[in-house]
Amino acid sequence: xxxxxxxxxxxxxxxxxxxxxxxxxxxxxxxxxxxxxxxxxxxxxxxxxxxxxxxxxxxxxxxxxxxxxxxxxxxxxxxxxxxxxxxxxxxxxxxxxxxxxxxxxxxxxxxxxxxxxxxxxxxxxxxxxxxxxxxxxxxxxxxxxxxxxxxxxxxxxxxxxxxxxxxxxxxxxxxxxxxxxxxxxxxxxxxxxxxxxxxxxxxxxxxxxxxxxxxxxxxxxxxxxxxxxxxxxxxxxxxxxxxxxxxxxxxxxxxxxxxxxxxxx
Amino acid sequence: xxxxxxxxxxxxxxxxxxxxxxxxxxxxxxxxxxxxxxxxxxxxxxxxxxxxxxxxxxxxxxxxxxxxxxxxxxxxxxxxxxxxxxxxxxxxxxxxxxxxxxxxxxxxxxxxxxxxxxxxxxxxxxxxxxxxxxxxxxxxxxxxxxxxxxxxxxxxxxxxxxxxxxxxxxxxxxxxxxxxxxxxxxxxxxxxxxxxxxxxxxxxxxxxxxxxxxxxxxxxxxxxxxxxxxxxxxxxxxxxxxxxxxxxxxxxxxxxxxxxxxxxxxxxxxxxxxxxxxxxxxxxxxxxxxxxxxxxxxxxxxxxxxxxxxxxxxxxxx
Numbered sequence: 001x002x003x004x005x006x007x008x009x010x011x012x013x014x015x016x017x018x019x020x021x022x023x024x025x026x027x028x029x030x031x032x033x034x035x036x037x038x039x040x041x042x043x044x045x046x047x048x049x050x051x052x053x054x055x056x057x058x059x060x061x062x063x064x065x066x067x068x069x070x071x072x073x074x075x076x077x078x079x080x081x082x083x084x085x086x087x088x089x090x091x092x093x094x095x096x097x098x099x100x101x102x103x104x105x106x107x108x109x110x111x112x113x114x115x116x117x118x119x120x121x122x123x124x125x126x127x128x129x130x131x132x133x134x135x136x137x138x139x140x141x142x143x144x145x146x147x148x149x150x151x152x153x154x155x156x157x158x159x160x161x162x163x164x165x166x167x168x169x170x171x172x173x174x175x176x177x178x179x180x181x182x183x184x185x186x187x188x189x190x191x192x193x194x195x196x197x198x199x200x201x202x203x204x205x206x207x208x209x210x211x212x213x214x215x216x217x218x219x220x221x222x223x224x225x226x227x228x229x230x231x232x233x234x235x236x237x238x239x240x241x242x243x244x245x246x247x248x249x250x251x252x253x254x255x256x257x258x259x260x261x262x263x264x265x
Numbered sequence: 266x267x268x269x270x271x272x273x274x275x276x277x278x279x280x281x282x283x284x285x286x287x288x289x290x291x292x293x294x295x296x297x298x299x300x301x302x303x304x305x306x307x308x309x310x311x312x313x314x315x316x317x318x319x320x321x322x323x324x325x326x327x328x329x330x331x332x333x334x335x336x337x338x339x340x341x342x343x344x345x346x347x348x349x350x351x352x353x354x355x356x357x358x359x360x361x362x363x364x365x366x367x368x369x370x371x372x373x374x375x376x377x378x379x380x381x382x383x384x385x386x387x388x389x390x391x392x393x394x395x396x397x398x399x400x401x402x403x404x405x406x407x408x409x410x411x412x413x414x415x416x417x418x419x420x421x422x423x424x425x426x427x428x429x430x431x432x433x434x435x436x437x438x439x440x441x442x443x444x445x446x447x448x449x450x451x452x453x454x455x456x457x458x459x460x461x462x463x464x465x466x467x468x469x470x471x472x473x474x475x476x477x478x479x480x481x482x483x484x485x486x487x488x489x490x491x492x493x494x495x496x497x498x499x500x501x502x503x504x505x506x507x508x509x510x511x512x513x514x515x516x517x518x519x520x521x522x523x524x525x526x527x528x529x530x531x532x533x534x535x536x537x538x539x540x541x542x543x544x545x546x547x548x549x550x551x552x553x554x555x556x557x558x559x560x561x562x563x564x565x566x567x568x569x570x571x572x573x574x575x576x577x578x579x580x581x582x583x
Binding site (some may be wrong): 006007008009010011012013056058080083084085086087092093094095096098100101105106107109111112116119120123124125126128129155 | 297298300301302304305306307308324325327328331332335336338339342343407409410411412413414415416578579581
């Protein structure tokens with residue numbers, strides 16, 4: 001790595017809290033709701049969840065950073081905050097360019113054909129019609145959907161879950177991002193496709209900048225990432241070379257097969 | 266294959282023993298902010314200015330149109346008759362309303378050309394009401410999209426209104442068939458339908474943006490809307506003429522009748538009837554009708570857009 005290390009994401013004491021409606025607590029009956037409205041007390045059904053508690057780190061161009069931690073430790077929330085989709089309640093996140101979450105899934109519609117979903121997904125990620133046209137063939141080839149016949153012209157609801165996941169990853173990875181955030185993408189698809197995805201992530205890292213990867217697969221983190229952040233119950237427990245952090249995390253999970261219930265959802 | 270780089274010493278590197286229970290202290294805040302400023306990093310998740318916002322929305326126009334068409338197509342993709350339903354649904358609606366209001370309740374007695382009158386009313390009203398309904402759920406039912414991707418959130422309500430407009434075009438095809446079948450032949454006066462529809466579309470986009478913000482903040486509104494819309498429908502003269510109905514009842518003040526006729530729900534219906542139906546005369550539309558048509562459209566579009574934009578950064582949280 002060059003001496004000049006250019007930061008792409010600076011997280012400065014980030015706290016994220018969000019409100020959950022319909023959380024249990026108090027009576028959920030209509031009369032109690034009415035009395036709440038009349039007395040203007042805050043709804044008991046609304047609960048604040050403090051998902052990320054004061055996390056600071058600096059990510060540099062060319063890094064692939066794995067985020068590990070048990071379920072509900074705040075990994076996905078932190079990722080959304082970096083993407084700017086969740087505003088921190090305290091602290092700041094500074095970024096170079098626009099970080100994008102590899103989450104094109106939400107834009108796709110199961111009732112439409114694969115073809116139309118490729119176009120829709122590309123446009124949803126902010127590509128122009130022209131750009132979508134240019135990368136269309138690459139996306140279809142990369143996904144390997146058409147290896148067993150012409151599946152791309154069938155509605156996505158007819159795909160197997162693996163095929164759907166492959167197409168989604170292919171669409172999402174078609175764009176070059178300044179900062180790419182990936183949430184559990186590598187656990188899908190067969191071995192061959194997983195190898196290809198890893199390759200593509202390395203490419204993206206070289207071309208673009210920084211890749212964040214959330215995964216429960218320690219192997220994927222070791223193989224893809226150079227650095228890892230370990231979150232536990234919303235706080236950053238460890239930040240360092242991926243191998244060291246994953247080793248420590250593995251020792252932690254082996255010693256405590258059932259860690260204390262996380263405070264987050 | 267491990268990427269060929271190491272990052273042993275990052276400024277905030279806190280390699281704490283895993284058994285160490287205390288959370289790491291956050292890095293020196295001023296240092297981090299200064300580092301970010303030195304490299305010109307921007308704070309993530311801040312609201313863009315209004316001109317920036319309009320610019321971003323414009324660059325997403327293809328997404329808006331594609332999303333609208335995709336939704337429209339997906340709607341009937343599981344039905345055996347497929348896209349034929351686009352035109353069958355409004356026709357069936359018109360038949361049901363005709364049976365109830367025209368035949369059973371006898372509303373048609375004092376209205377000439379009742380079928381064209383009714384069908385125009387139903388179709389134009391459907392555009393307004395479904396824009397309101399779609400707007401209310403625009404953010405809340407696309408929570409996944411809002412949480413995963415970056416785009417100007419106004420794309421969603423606007424796209425859904427565009428979907429309603431596309432649906433209206435199918436309805437208008439059905440409407441033309443009905444008009445001709447009941448002796449209303451195409452004439453030059455029909456051109457007036459175009460500015461009327463354009464103004465209505467502005468109104469629909471505006472109200473959909475307003476409802477989108479309200480519905481995102483208070484999901485309960487989605488439960489309330491069907492009732493409000495029904496009241497609004499009965500007071501907008503969809504199946505009858507408000508004027509003629511009121512004249513049959515003593516004690517309704519004139520200003521109430523005038524207000525009902527001048528509110529946007531009724532104005533757009535009557536303008537369309539005025540454009541398309543021979544026997545619907547200029548005397549039946551409220552005074553200054555074109556000013557109202559344009560005024561409601563511009564007022565709601567501009568007001569709704571600014572109102573929606575002011576909460577842009579808050580959509581999709583919590």
